[in-house]
Amino acid sequence: MTSPGATSTGTRREHDLLGDRDVPADAYYGVQTLRANENFHITGVQLQHFPRMIEALTQVKRAAARANHRLGALDDERFAAIDRACEEIIGGALHEHFIVDMIQGGAGTSTNMNANEVIANRALEILGHEKGQYDRLHPNNHVNLGQSTNDVYPTAIRLTIMLSFPALAEAMDHLISTLRAKGEEFSSVLKMGRTQLQDAVPMTVGQEFHAWATTIEEDVQRLTRTATLFQEINLGATAIGTGITSDPRYAAMATAELAELTGVPFVVSADLVEATSDTGAFVTFSGILKRIAVKISKICNDLRLLSSGPRAGLHEINLPAVQPGSSIMPGKVNPVIPEVVNQVAYEVIGNDLSVTFAAEGGQLQLNVFEPVIAFNILESTQIMTRAMNTLADRCVAGITLNEEVLEDYLHRSIGVVTALVPVIGYAAATEVAEEALATGRPVRDLVLERGLLDEDRLAGLLSPASMTSPHRATATGTIPALDEEPEPAAATEQPDSGEVALPPTERLDF
Template structure:
């Protein structure tokens, strides 16, 4: 029988398992159980090697357990050294193409664990001067998987895989934050109209808008890092259900310490290994933070698409970089394709989080059999969000320019600026000005001057960027300012005394 990926006439070796004998490609480092998993799980067409950090994590866990078993006298020098060398090569990026099992699989990750066991065993056999498949000298189960179960190896490897993967996401978030802050500084003095409920609100600066986007992402850098720390508690040594069957009493602590030494990450043994073996709470929480980030980044992209809409019949306040033609039929059309693709990434991440929640809830008794889909969705969300953040920063935010004429015209025509005058002319007078401005289309400033509510110098001061876009003290309507207050001499805006507002 021809093995998957081979052609008729390809050299094979025969291997045996619980279900019988099968021919495996002679040059394959995986073995019979991986072969069966390949045949059974044609789901995503994304193999374990799609996530290199997960492969590295599996190898580090196997390396740590080999060291622990050797230290306890359960694994001889020769086999321990062969396993460690094979694992070291895998951590260095070798043999990843032999991790061929589909990411989504039945069996609670057993096929993933056996794929790793077989690759390490067969590479170890080569190191020992033996042929692949000569498992009597180095066995995938008896030696590579010694004192282990899928049920402690797989969740531990996934936790380590996430810890190795998420720093790239944090780096991409930091890059986006820096890019947004740069735009915030560049446009810190440019006024625009803020909006609430899609209606004119009050003035702000363009810089404040960009800085607000940066801040909302910045908040979750801290949250993501703190949440990831929960993955440092592991169940290595729990074996099948958390009772530690087949292990030396010293094994769990020793294997965990070895993993810490190898990775530089301070892992700890869970206080209750039975609970830890079935618990997926840390994955749910981490996925929830990824969803939170996705929701925020999608909202930013919604804003970018609105603010750049037009160019003639939309908001047209900002220009997004033109990165490709936008239509096969409409000449000159350019679409906001970068925000659009990031929106779609966000939708995917939000959906992935729902899958994680269902999978976590679906576990029964002493094990959650659905950790493979949890692994796939968290790692995929992290991967595509990392790329999306970098794409948004480099191919969109960095190249944004302003349409200052549009911003100035919107500000001039908006009635929202009247809010800045309320502390001085009173709500009733401001409302009357706003109503007239709406009815006639005339600028608020012209009406205020025409009615003698303020003189031109005073009005200009109140409608300055400093007055309209940040807190400041205001003189109550109809009262004289307290000239003894130090703030009058501090360079802040002062206000002229006005007549009492007889309309209330």
């Protein structure tokens, strides 16, 4: 025997604005989700691929139900069923029934209705009814009570980002600690630094790795600070921010319930009309993701360049060999981990441009392009998290040095002559550099041969400490201790005109 609305062919009949449709009998979604699934074959990435988004949507629905129950708008029986259905979905149940494409027309209405229908049909089962018996509990009348897609969907996106970004921050911290560990391991190994792909001055390999760690560390802090922008939400704004169909107390109450359920200190926007159309927080957050991507891609460029070779490149470092590199060239191993992270970075940079255009394209009281904003930010967050962990574990942790190559580059480089400039002068140093470049002879030999410095003095100037950290060298041979405090500048009298007087040797002639 079939239930009301069911057929004998394994489907149930549902009705919406456009008429009747048959929905699979075992589906928890309904007719509006069915139509959306037919209309939006775009990315092939369905809502179920982002479990945090499903969790966020369901938490919003649960907070709304609790607020409506407290306000007396939702009876005890229906509230209990909706609340339990939400709890199950938040726990991971029924995610396979969230089938709409992440990119869709309708400003997220299909996503909102997918959630409404799944929650409603599971709640109907809890009450002892068949799926689709919406006269008992309705997706719009009860699950969506006092709401609109235009406040539910942006709130859910904000919550999804708040739930998702800590994993990225954790992955960044993991990469930072891995880079710092390598920095400590290589702290005493000298190498030539380079600017514009030309020899510059010496540094340690450890300094190079520590610099990479620092540049990522800066953005962990920026990411966390920027995420706080999503704590301001427009729940209760309904269609355009006026709160039509909702109780005057609903916005504050639903927001408080959502904060309690999630632990995120959400607050109601001071101007719900503005908040309903504004996407500025998404633009800012996406910009931080792009900044991180640019930095991490530059690091990967460095790793590929430093490992290039092994015979005809720089070959200063060895990246772990994780797979054969060629189908035709025996023995070839490619830097595939930095390469894949580069490509992730390019995707994130492109995603940011999509977010920018989508935010700019909003019109009047609503930005209908929030689906593509959500998709791109969530994808960027997800793939950057995986990329950071992959880079740390499958590349950086296994890097080794070719110390003989590093030492040979350092020995043959003319860049070390820079360390001698404060003592022998720029002109003499230039002559040494020119001869070293023309003859291929070491700088050290030429300086001694010209009698510019004695061997002990030269050894001190070209020591690792002198070449890789700030110091003061003088023509008399005195190099003060690195931790010595500088003498305080002599005080100068201020002229009556109020201008700052400079000592005669410091005056500038423009």
